Amino acid sequence: MKIDLNADIGEGFGRWKIADDDALMALISSANIACGFHAGDHLIMDRMVRAAKKHQVSIGAHPGLPDLMGFGRRTMVVSAEEMEAMLAYQIGALRGIAARHGVRVRHVSYHAAFGTMANSDQELADRLAQVIAHIDPELVMLSMPGHPIEKAAQKAGLGVRHLFLADRAYQANGNLVPRGQPGAVIHEPQLIRERIAYFLKHGGVVTQDGTPLKIESRSILLHSDTPGSDVLAQNIFAQITEMGGKITPPE
Template sequence: MKIDLNSDMGEGFGPYRLCDDDAMMGIVSSANIACGFHGGDPDTMARMVRLAKANGVGIGAHPGLPDRPGFGRREMPFQPDELRQQMLYQLGALIAIARSETMQVGHLSFHAAMGTMVERDPAVADMMMQAIVAVDRNLAVFVTAGSEIERAAKRAGLKTLALFLADRAYDARGKLVARGLPGALVKDEASVRSRVRRFLIDGTVEAIDGTVIPMQARSILVHSDTPGSLELARTVRSEIEAAGATLATAAELAS
């Protein structure tokens, strides 16, 4: 079995670092690179691309809303076409930087509130997917299985890859528990290890209420801003290897 291990990276800016990106790049198989709005800047983006190239890691765009203080997790009243241009602006920037380093952007993963806004409206989701197709129809899109973004991507003929968020709790419907609610963030090693092991062996995850739900995914995400993210990523990788699986990039696995 092949599986992708990815993390959102380069989400600091200037001299500020959110996590040890250098070390994280040696653990993951794919990096979702912040593109300058919720985090990141041109120099940071270039550094992430170079690190990925040196470590054989696949790269993807991680566009978000222009809200550094809120880390892109607060919705903003943009019109659909404004949202489209913001995504394209960020995607285009990373593609240009990647090409200058002889690297290719292989996937796209919406960050936080931008993804929530796209997911809510099928018409917006379709518009965003068509915009991605216009830039590069070979890009894969990270999705939640059964989501509106997944359906829109498939309607547009784009490849998708479903995510399992190792450090976030799910409810009985398979939706993420909202940040700020008790238990929403899973950050202790034992819990992450058991969740990943269950996912790899049974294809299920225990929801926050104890319900066991199916988790159809081929990629595991560890957020770089989760406390102890580096050790959690190492834990996830060790469970992948213990299960006899091998790492592959998102671009390789998307279908």
């Protein structure tokens, strides 16, 4: 059983760090690197690419809204044209840094409100997917199953990789429990272990109201800004190995 352990990474800024990126990079198999809008900067991006190359971690762009104060989690009143330009700008920045180190950007994973806005408007999701396809039709879109982002990627001819979010609670309809609500973010190691075990055995998750939810995925996402993310990553890594799985970049 091959499992991709994926993490949002490089989400500091300047001298400020949000997580132990070095510890995470040694454990994961694919990384969504912040591209300087919601977090990250040119030096952090460069360091993340070099670390990914060292650890043979597949990299992707993690574009967000230009909102450092809100960590890209606040929706903004911007036009579709501006979001298209934001997306191209951020992917292009990471591709340039990656090319310098002989590394290729393999996927795109929208951050927070950027993805929320795309998922709330199929036309917008379609336009953004076309931007990605024009930049590189071989880029893969990371998405939760059944969402407008996935549908848009399919229309644009992009590959799609489904994600299971290890540290976020799910609703019965397949959406995430909104941040700010009780239990939305899961950071207790034992609860994470139970979720990972259920996911590996049953291919799904138990939602917040106790309903089993099927999730067709072999990629587990961990948010680096979840408290103790490096310890959680160590636990997930160990648990997958103990259950006979192998952590490997997506094929």
